[in-house]
Amino acid sequence: MIEGYNVEVRLLAITALSPSETPLDRETNLPPSELLIEYAGRLCWGTTDKLGTSTGRIQSWLAMGHESVIEHASATFYIRASRVLTHELVRHRLASYSQRSQRYVRESKPRYVTPPELARDQRGGEIFEKAMLDAWDAYMQLLNLGVRPEIARYVLPNACETEIVMSMNFRELRHFIKLRTSKRSLPEMRAVAGEMKRIMKEQAPRVFGDL
C-alpha cells in the first residue's frame, strides 16, 4: 500500500560499473551506478585515474548542465498499478516497457485499483465496486460465449490492475520524478513516482539527492 493506493513498486535492476574497472585500492563510498557515471564524466577530462577520490564530482557536473553523463546508468522497475496509471506512464518516450497483455492473459478474476478517495466515501465506494463487478461479469460472459480475450477486454475498466516493467536512464528518471511527483500529477502516479524517488535517493544519492 503506497499513500492509500494498493500499488507496488520494486527496483529490479540498476546499472553498475564493472568490478574489473572498479578501483580496489581505495574506499570510494560511491554506489556502483555512480562509479560508472563518474568514470564517464572523468573520461572527458582524462582523469579516470582519480575515480572515487572526490565525492562532489557528479553534483558539480549536474549543476553546470553536463547532464549527459548520467544517461549511462539506468534503473529497471516492476510496477503494479492501474491501467489509468500505465496509460500516462508510457507517454514518457525515453524509456522501455513490457506490460502484462490483455490479449494473451485472461483477466479471470476482478483485479482493480480503488482510489482512496472512493474507498473513503461510502456511497461513491458502493457505486465504484458495483461498476467493477458488473464489468467483470460482462467480461466473463463474453469469454463464456467464446469471444477472444482481446475482444472481451473492451468492457474492462481503466481501473483494471496491470503489471509493467519499465527501464529508464537516470536523466529521464530525474525528469520523470520531477514531473510526476508534482501536485498537478495524478494521485496514483504521485504515489508510484514518490516511491521511485525514495528508492533512487537511496541507490544514487548524488544523482537524486536534490529532488
Ligand SMILES: Cc1cc2nc3c(=O)[nH]c(=O)nc-3n(C[C@H](O)[C@H](O)[C@H](O)COP(=O)(O)OP(=O)(O)OC[C@H]3O[C@@H](n4cnc5c(N)ncnc54)[C@H](O)[C@@H]3O)c2cc1C
Ligand atoms: C500534470 C500533467 C498533465 C498532463 N495532461 C495531459 C493532457 O491533458 N493530455 C495529454 O495528451 N498529455 C498530458 N500530459 C502528458 C504530457 O504532455 C507528456 O506527454 C508526458 O508528461 C511525457 O513527458 P515529456 O513530454 O517530458 O516526455 P518524455 O518522453 O519523458 O521526454 C523527456 C524529454 O525529452 C524531450 N523530448 C522527447 N521527445 C521529444 C520530441 N519529440 N521533441 C522534442 N523534445 C522531445 C523533451 O525535453 C522531454 O521533456 C500531462 C502531463 C502532466 C504531468
